[in-house]
Amino acid sequence: MEKLCYKTLADQGFDGYLLKDAPERVLQFGEGNFLRAFVDYFIDVMNEKAGFNGKVVLTQPIAPGLAPMINEQEGLYTLFLRGRENGEKVNRKRVISCVSRCLNPYEDYQALLDCAKNPDLRFLVSNTTEAGIAFDPACKADDAPPASFPGKLTAFLYERYKLGLPGFIILSCELIDHNGDELKKCVGQYIDLWGLEDGFRAWVEKENLFCSTLVDRIVTGYPRAEAAEICAELGYEDNILDTGEVFGFWVIEGPQSIKDELPFEKAGLPIIVVDDHTPYKQRKVRILNGAHTSMVLGAYLAGQDIVRNCMEDEVIHGFMNKAIYDEIIPTLDLPHDELTEFAAAVTERFNNPYIDHALLAISLNSTAKWKARVMPSVLEYVNRKGSLPKCLTFSFAAYVAFYHNGTEKGENCLVGKRGDNTYEIKDDQWVLDFYYDHKDDDAAAIAHAVIHNDKMWGGALAALDGFEAAVAAALERIQAVGMYEAMKECLA
Structure with a gap:
C-alpha cells in the first residue's frame, strides 16, 4: 500500500x-x-x-x-x-x-x-x-x-x-x-x-x-x-x-x-x-467538567462504567441535567441562550458513539476536581439562591461514598468495592491516607471529617449552613437504598 x-x-x-x-x-x-x-x-x-x-x-x-x-x-x-x-x-x-x-x-x-x-x-x-x-x-x-x-x-x-x-x-x-x-x-x-x-x-x-x-x-x-x-x-x-x-x-x-x-x-x-475569555472558561469548567465530576462517581457506584451509557439511563441523565440546568447555569453570567446551547452540546458530546470514556478514568484526583469544578457552583448557588443545590450537594456525598469505600490499600491507591467487584481509587497520597484513616467512620462522622478538612476545601464547605447535615443524610440514604435509588430520589 x-x-x-x-x-x-x-x-x-x-x-x-x-x-x-x-x-x-x-x-x-x-x-x-x-x-x-x-x-x-x-x-x-x-x-x-x-x-x-x-x-x-x-x-x-x-x-x-x-x-x-x-x-x-x-x-x-x-x-x-x-x-x-x-x-x-x-x-x-x-x-x-x-x-x-x-x-x-x-x-x-x-x-x-x-x-x-x-x-x-x-x-x-x-x-x-x-x-x-x-x-x-x-x-x-x-x-x-x-x-x-x-x-x-x-x-x-x-x-x-x-x-x-x-x-x-x-x-x-x-x-x-x-x-x-x-x-x-x-x-x-x-x-x-x-x-x-x-x-x-x-x-x-x-x-x-x-x-x-x-x-x-x-x-x-x-x-x-x-x-x-x-x-x-x-x-x-x-x-x-x-x-x-x-x-x-x-x-x-x-x-x-x-x-x-x-x-x-x-x-x-x-x-x-x-476582550476577556474568563467567562467562557468558567462556562466550560462549570458545565462540561462540572457535569463530569458531579455525575461520574455516583454513576459508577450505581453500576455504570462509561459516560455514553450514562446518557442512556433515565435517572443518571436526569440527575446530570438537573444539576446543569437548575443548579449550575443559574450561577453563570453569560447570556442564558449561550449557556443552554453549550449545555445541549455537552449531552451530545457525552453521548459520542466513538468514545468509550471510562468513569474510572475520569475519577482520578476527584478531590481537586470537585473543588475546582463543582464547589464554585455550590458556593455561588447558595450566594444567589440562599439554599443548597440538591444535586450538587448529593454529588459531594457520592464523592465521599466512592472514596469511603476504599477500605484496603493498593499500590498508590485505595481499593474499593462495587458489589462483587473491586475498583482503584487514585488521588494524592495525603488524600488516600486521610480516607484510609477514616475508613471505619459512620455516615455522620465521615461527612464531618471530610467537610472540615481545610486542606481539601479551605473551610468553604464547613461554613455552609446545613451542608454537613445534608451530606450525612445523603450518605445514609446511599447506604440504605443504594446509589441508584438515592440518585433517583434527587429527581423527585
Whole structure:
C-alpha cells in the first residue's frame, strides 16, 4: 500500500480540497494530535473557505517527535471528526493539507531560527502541555536549542528582532489559566536572565500580541485499534491518522483586529475573539467538567462504567441535567441562550458513539476536581439562591461514598468495592491516607471529617449552613437504598 503523499492522492484521483503550495504563515510549537485536530484543522478550513492561503510549519517542542513521519507524508494526514451533531451520528473525513513540514530543533536548530527570516510568517501557535509554559533558569541564550519552550520562543523572537522584521500574533493553547500572559511573563524573565537589550524588550512589547486562549475539543488521536482497517478503506498508508470529536470551540482573548488577519468568521468556524475569555472558561469548567465530576462517581457506584451509557439511563441523565440546568447555569453570567446551547452540546458530546470514556478514568484526583469544578457552583448557588443545590450537594456525598469505600490499600491507591467487584481509587497520597484513616467512620462522622478538612476545601464547605447535615443524610440514604435509588430520589 502506498504511503499518503500528494502523488498518491493524485494517482487515486482524489477530488477533495488540497493546498500544495502557499507561503508559511504560521509557526507551530507542537506537532501532536491535539493541535493537528484543532488549530491545523481550522487553518485548513480557512484556506479552503476564506482564502487564508497559508501553510503551517511545525516544530517539535521535545525530542523525539513526529517529524520523520510528518515529513515522509509531505505534511498530509487524514483527520476524522466523529460524534453526534443535532442528534445525528456523524463521521467526517478530511485530508489536512495546511502543514508544509515539521522541524526537529534538536537535530537542526538553525532550521528553526531560519524561519524568523520569512517575512510572510505572522502567527505563532503553541501547545506544549501544561508544563510547557514554565521558566527554567538553567536555559542559556547560546543553548542550541534552549530546553524550555519559552526559552526557544525568546531566542526565536530575538532572531526576528535582529532582522528588523515585524512581530507576531502569538496564540497559546496550553491548558493553564491565562496561558498567553504566562508565556509573555516567561519571555520577560529570559530577557532579564540573558541580559538582552532594552530595545528587544520594547520590540517584544510593542510588536507582538500574546493572546490567552481557551480550547475545547476532545481529541482521541491515532486510532490504533482501527488504523489498519481505516487505511485499507482509504487505500493508502497514513501513519499519523488523527481523530477527535465533532464539537470544537476556540476563544481568543485579544483585539477584534485579529479577525482582519484570521478570517474565522468568513470560514464559518466556531472561533470567537473577546476582550476577556474568563467567562467562557468558567462556562466550560462549570458545565462540561462540572457535569463530569458531579455525575461520574455516583454513576459508577450505581453500576455504570462509561459516560455514553450514562446518557442512556433515565435517572443518571436526569440527575446530570438537573444539576446543569437548575443548579449550575443559574450561577453563570453569560447570556442564558449561550449557556443552554453549550449545555445541549455537552449531552451530545457525552453521548459520542466513538468514545468509550471510562468513569474510572475520569475519577482520578476527584478531590481537586470537585473543588475546582463543582464547589464554585455550590458556593455561588447558595450566594444567589440562599439554599443548597440538591444535586450538587448529593454529588459531594457520592464523592465521599466512592472514596469511603476504599477500605484496603493498593499500590498508590485505595481499593474499593462495587458489589462483587473491586475498583482503584487514585488521588494524592495525603488524600488516600486521610480516607484510609477514616475508613471505619459512620455516615455522620465521615461527612464531618471530610467537610472540615481545610486542606481539601479551605473551610468553604464547613461554613455552609446545613451542608454537613445534608451530606450525612445523603450518605445514609446511599447506604440504605443504594446509589441508584438515592440518585433517583434527587429527581423527585
